Amino acid sequence: MFSETIELRGHIIDSLTLTKILDQIVTRGASFNTVEFRIGQKRADQSFARIEITAPSQEVLDILITRLREQGAEVPPRK
Amino acid sequence: MRELLLCPPDYYGIEYEINPWMSRARGAESELAKSQWEGLRQTLASLDSKIELVPPQPKLPDMVFTANAGLTVGKKFIPSNFRYPERAGEAPYFRRWMEEHGYETIWLPDNLYFEGEGDALFSNDTLFCGYKFRSDIQSHRAVGELLRCLVISVELVDPRFYHLDTCFCPLPDGSVFWFPNAFDEYGQRAIRAHVNELIDVEEEEAKHFSCNAVVLGRDIVLPEGAPNLVKTLTNRGYRCHEQPMSEFIKAGGACKCLTMFLPQREAV
Numbered sequence: 325m326f327s328e329t330i331e332l333r334g335h336i337i338d339s340l341t342l343t344k345i346l347d348q349i350v351t352r353g354a355s356f357n358t359v360e361f362r363i364g365q366k367r368a369d370q371s372f373a374r375i376e377i378t379a380p381s382q383e384v385l386d387i388l389i390t391r392l393r394e395q396g397a398e399v400p401p402r403k
Numbered sequence: 404m405r406e407l408l409l410c411p412p413d414y415y416g417i418e419y420e421i422n423p424w425m426s427r428a429r430g431a432e433s434e435l436a437k438s439q440w441e442g443l444r445q446t447l448a449s450l451d452s453k454i455e456l457v458p459p460q461p462k463l464p465d466m467v468f469t470a471n472a473g474l475t476v477g478k479k480f481i482p483s484n485f486r487y488p489e490r491a492g493e494a495p496y497f498r499r500w501m502e503e504h505g506y507e508t509i510w511l512p513d514n515l516y517f518e519g520e521g522d523a524l525f526s527n528d529t530l531f532c533g534y535k536f537r538s539d540i541q542s543h544r545a546v547g548e549l550l551r552c553l554v555i556s557v558e559l560v561d562p563r564f565y566h567l568d569t570c571f572c573p574l575p576d577g578s579v580f581w582f583p584n585a586f587d588e589y590g591q592r593a594i595r596a597h598v599n600e601l602i603d604v605e606e607e608e609a610k611h612f613s614c615n616a617v618v619l620g621r622d623i624v625l626p627e628g629a630p631n632l633v634k635t636l637t638n639r640g641y642r643c644h645e646q647p648m649s650e651f652i653k654a655g656g657a658c659k660c661l662t663m664f665l666p667q668r669e670a671v
Binding site: 333334335338339340341343344367368370394395396 | 528535539540541543544547548551552553554555556557558587589590592593596597
């Protein structure tokens with residue numbers, strides 16, 4: 325299995341960005357694990373999610389990551 | 404009284420093609436464009452507004468579309484980072500004008516595309532932002548942090564409606580008229596969840612850029628060619644001022660693209 329971690333920031337709940345990203349992961353045959361999730365407390369506060377994606381092939385993972393970057397996902401540097 | 408920034412179309416023309424509307428082969432009629440722009444200026448001036456003019460610059464034909472200069476809230480001006488190099492040359496001229504008129508410029512990071520009021524419109528206290536064709540979704544996050552407001556990011560999926568202001572127009576009563584198919588499914592759902600009432604514009608009328616309207620209280624200045632929308636808005640108590648905009652639609656713009664609010668909001 326092939327995996328990558330992405331991070332999402334912003335009004336990702338109100339904008340349905342998080343929902344869209346999780347739907348795309350599952351639709352493309354991959355799976356996810358939510359590593360960290362912080363929800364903004366006030367209206368203007370932004371939220372944060374760190375999600376580990378696991379895909380059946382590197383090709384599926386690469387295509388998925390490219391699409392998710394367009395939706396605002398960031399791939400943090402590997403430690 | 405609202406202040407509006409316009410730019411005379413002295414150098415306007417179709418000199419490149421950066422959206423599906425533009426065709427250098429077809430071009431725009433210069434004198435007719437000047438006449439249509441003057442008609443818009445006079446109409447806006449006759450309503451409750453004060454018109455400011457930024458000097459046009461040679462070789463920057465799209466500078467006439469001032470909505471893409473940036474986003475202004477109070478005395479803060481967030482300039483655009485244009486996606487296409489053809490338009491990037493406009494930015495220093497808009498910034499200079501804004502600073503000369505007392506606005507504080509706040510730059511976004513260079514690597515984030517953001518095309519100002521074209522992709523960022525307030526409805527009540529929520530800032531709706533479009534992304535994909537011109538602005539990046541990452542720029543929305545930065546704008547939200549700067550302004551400390553809720554930003555609803557919506558993906559645009561029809562290249563004919565490449566900016567938010569081509570398919571989404573907030574009204575002062577909290578409602579919005581829009582062309583739903585310009586947005587993806589999630590964007591449509593997010594908008595429906597955050598807008599009190601939505602007025603759907605049919606595709607035939609949306610193609611006339613009818614959502615690209617300047618709203619000044621109960622007055623709405625919009626391109627001609629949307630009789631059903633005009634009837635709907637009139638029945639809701641708005642006064643519609645229809646403008647011939649054919650020469651600007653050839654470049655993918657109309658009334659709203661030709662106008663930037665100074666500011667769009669006093670505060671958030």
